[in-house]
Each structure stands twice: as C-alpha cells, then as structure tokens.
Amino acid sequence: MEYTFLGRTGLRVSRLCLGTMNFGVDTDEQTAFRIMDEALDAGITFFDTANVYGWGENAGLTESIIGRWFAQGGQRREKVVLATKVYEPLSDPLDGPNDTRGLSLHKIRRHLEGSLRRLQTEHVELYQMHHIDRRTPWEELWEAFEIQVRTGKVSYIGSSNFAGWHLVKAQSAAKERRFMGLVSEQHKYNLLERLPELEVLPAAQDLGLGVIPWSPLAGGLLGGRALSAEKGARTSAISERAERHRVQLEKFSALCREIGESEANVALAWTLANPAVTAPIIGPRTVEQLRDTLRAVELQLGKEVMRELEAIFPGPGGETPEAYAW
Template structure:
C-alpha cells in the first residue's frame, strides 16, 4: 500500500479509502468483518463511514464497525476513522431538529451517538455530509473547534461542498486562527468530471485533500457494466449504460489492451490526479476488496491518459478559463 498526506496535514492515509456504506445493507456483518481485516492487513488504514449508513436502520453500519473494533488486536489504533454528520437519524429525542442539517446542538448530540455506536472515544476525521445553508460559520467553527480541543475529534472535513463553499469555510477558519477543513469528499470519476472546474482547483489552493466518492460511477466503470450480472449494482443502471454504451465499449477495449480491469483503470486514473488523496472503494465482498488493491500499483502512461480524456472528455480548463478568456 502507498500513503499520502491528507491535505496539508501531517497525517498519512492510504491511497485507497475503505468505504463502508454496504455494511449492514448489502454486506452481512461477518463478511464486513472479513473485509475490514483484509483491508487492514493490506495496509489500508483509511476507513470512511457515516452516522446515517445502515439501510433501514440508521447507524447500523457504525455499530458493525464498533463491534469489529471491540474484538481488539489493535484494530482501532491502526485505523484513521472518518465519519459524517448532517442527516436525519430519525431520533424522536431530536424533536424539531431531527431533519437534515447542522447546528451546534445537533453536532454534539450526533457525535455522541457515533462514538457510542463505534465503541471509541475519538474520531480522526469528522465530516459535514453536506453544506449547511442556515447556520453561520461562527456557529459551526465554534462547535467543531471545541470538539478538537476536547480531543474527541482530530480533524474536520466536508463533503459535497462547492468550490466557493470551500473557500468561504477556509476564510472563516483563518479569521479564527484555526486549521479549518483538511478534506473534501466529492463525487468524481471519469464519468463525472465537473469538479475539475471549481472544486479541485479550490481544494488544491486551500490545501484540502479531495477524497472521491462513487469513483466508478455507480458501477458503470466496472467490468460488469456492459454485461451486468443479475443483482449487481450495474444491472439497475440499464438506461445509463445504453446512453453511454459507445464510451463504455471504447473504455473496455482500452482496458483490455492494458491488461487491466475497467474498475482498476478507473481508480488508477483518479490516483494519478495530484488533487486527489484517495478514491473510496465500497466492496461488498472480500474478493472485490482484494481486486481493487491492484489499482495502487497501476501507472497510466501519458498516451493512455490522453486516450481516456478522449473517451471521457472533461470540462476543459479550470474555471474561469473553461468558459471565459
């Protein structure tokens, strides 16, 4: 496994981030345990979850991870743990504050819930799952900084922020003489390159590491997209597959020439971008995890990068050059 600093921090994280959204929903607990053990053995130290994950039972994914930690064997000590806050946890005790959003009240309550479910006393990376348009940054940075000072949280990250949200968050943090955001988790793949316009340039400028979610575009960049197996994620994307069939066929042919799987080439393309810390892989099985580990060692040539850019054109130059002089 290879490692990189998370943004401009001194923290080293693995170049693949283990996503756990499938745990408890598409992956039973025993298999989730095997996946986490195998990831740790392979050197993957960066685990991502959210308080709302778990399907019909919100928080269930965190509970699974907590029971895995409870087995001991230095599991907790070896993991850089990231979770998120924002969503509706369907807790009647939240009263009118149960709906999605952020406030000092909700952040403290929901962090306490995450710590209990995860069976830990601290979180390395606590992430806002979405931008909050009602609360001020005075309120948000006040509560987040207090959590950092208490030692229950090491770093603060964001998810699904626009480029200008990142800039504003960092400006407000600088005014308070605090570190601010260290990471932004964003949807990014060969089929979703809009972040190149504003989000990636803003993140790089402000020293924010970008973690890509849905790096395989919901399975469209996986090996089963053109011939989906029954029950696979891509089998539910028939309309999207047909709309992009020509691109996907060219992509499959290129990957065959390279002798690499479609999924690993998609991950390697993300890893080649200096703005990216890691793609989030969300294996449903231990086999899927082990297959994805190969991506870290793939080096795409300049010619291959050019061809990928031809198959999946990006938005052009970063903003404003992409649409101005």
C-alpha cells in the same frame, strides 16, 4: 500499499480509502469483518463511514458493525484512521424538531456522541460535514467543531459535497477564528463526472485540502460489468445508466483489454493520478472485490493511455474561466 498526507496535515493515510456504505445493507456483518481485516492486512488504514449508513430505521447500523469489529481487539482501532460524517436526520425521536438535515451546534454534539458510542471509540480522526448547510452560520459551525477538537473527540474536520466557493468561505471564517478549519473535501469525482475539475479540485488544491473522491467507479458503471449485468433489483438502474453511456463504456473496456488491466483498476488509477486527490473511496461488497482493487495503487497509466481516456471521457475543458472563456 502507498501512503500520503491528508491535505496539508501531517497525518498519513493509505491511498485507498475503505468505504463502508454497504456494510449492513448489501454486506452482512461477518463479511464486513473479513473485508476490514483483509483491508488492514493489505495496508489500507483509512476507513470512511457515516452516521446515516444503514439507512432509514437502520441508520447507524454501519457504525455499529465497525464498532463491534474494533471491539474484537488486536489493536484494530489503533491502526485505523477513522472518518465519519454528520448532516442527515437519524429518525431519532429524541431529536424532536431537530430530526432534519442540518449542522447546528446542538445536532453536531448529539450526533457525534451517538457515533462515538456506536463505533466504540473515544474519538474519530476525521469528522466530516456530509453536505453544505446553507442555513447555519459559519460562526456556529466552527464553534461546534472547535469544542469537539478541544475535548479530543475529533482530530480534524472535513467537508463533503461542497462547492468551490463553500470551501473558500469555510476557510476564511476559520482563519478569522485562528482555527485550522477544513483539511479535506469528499466529492463525487470519476471519469464520467469531471465537473469538479472546473472549481472544486482547484480550490481544494489551492487551500491545501485533500480530495477524497466518492463513487470513483460511477456507481458501478466503470466496474466492467455494467453493460452485461443481468436485470435485478440492484442492477436494473445501473443497466439503464450504462445504456446511456454505451459507446464510451465499450471504448473504455476495449482500451482496458488492450493494456491488460481491469476497468475498475484503470478508473481508480486515473483518479489517483490527479495531484489534488488523496485517496478514492472503494466500497467493496465482498472480499474478492476488495482484493481486485488493490492493484490500482501500483498501476501507472502512461501518457498515451491518459490521452485515450481523455478522448473517451472528455473533461469540462480545464479550470474556470478558461474552460468557457479565455
């Protein structure tokens, strides 16, 4: 496994981030334990979750599974750089009228306490805003996060699903308070979704934020089986989306066969080649899927392969304004 710094911080993280969104949903607890054990054995030390994972009435289940895994001992917790998120409602009757999306100081305090309890830990290394809150002022947001950092419950603050100008505004408000502000931005980025190259990635890189791509396989479309998936509850939506990209995906598969690498690993290696990227999030549902993705870190794509990928999945034309002006 390779390691890099998380943005401009001195914290080192693995270049693959273990996503846990499937735990408790498509992956049972014992399999989740095996995945986390094998990930740690393989050198993946960066784990990402969210307080809402488990979804609906089961929101928080994923964090609880991770907490029970930590509780097994073996210095599991000490070895992991743990990231979780806050923003979504948790269907908690005690939240009352605040059981809505958002990032009030009140909600951040309550939901962090809940996450720590479920995760069976006293702190998290990276606490992320799951989405931009256009209602709550930055003065309140940074006050909320400063409290948690000062008390040692949180080490660093990150964002997710922010626009480029949101990142700039957040950092400007933090600077006025002499607070470190954001250290990372978790964003949807893959070969089929390259719009972040216009502004989000350049803004993050300029501000010293590590970009953590979520859905680097485009929800399974770049995993190599989307066009041949059997119809089912999980695969029907993927199959429909795959048909819209059939020509691209067929060319992509042909290229991967030519170089002797799996589609998933090529897609992950492509994201890793971007200097703005810290670690793409992998979300294995099985131990076998985890093992298959480890090759991505050591896979170096040559210039010709990168050019062919650019031809198959053209980007937006560079950064703004040159992408559409001069």
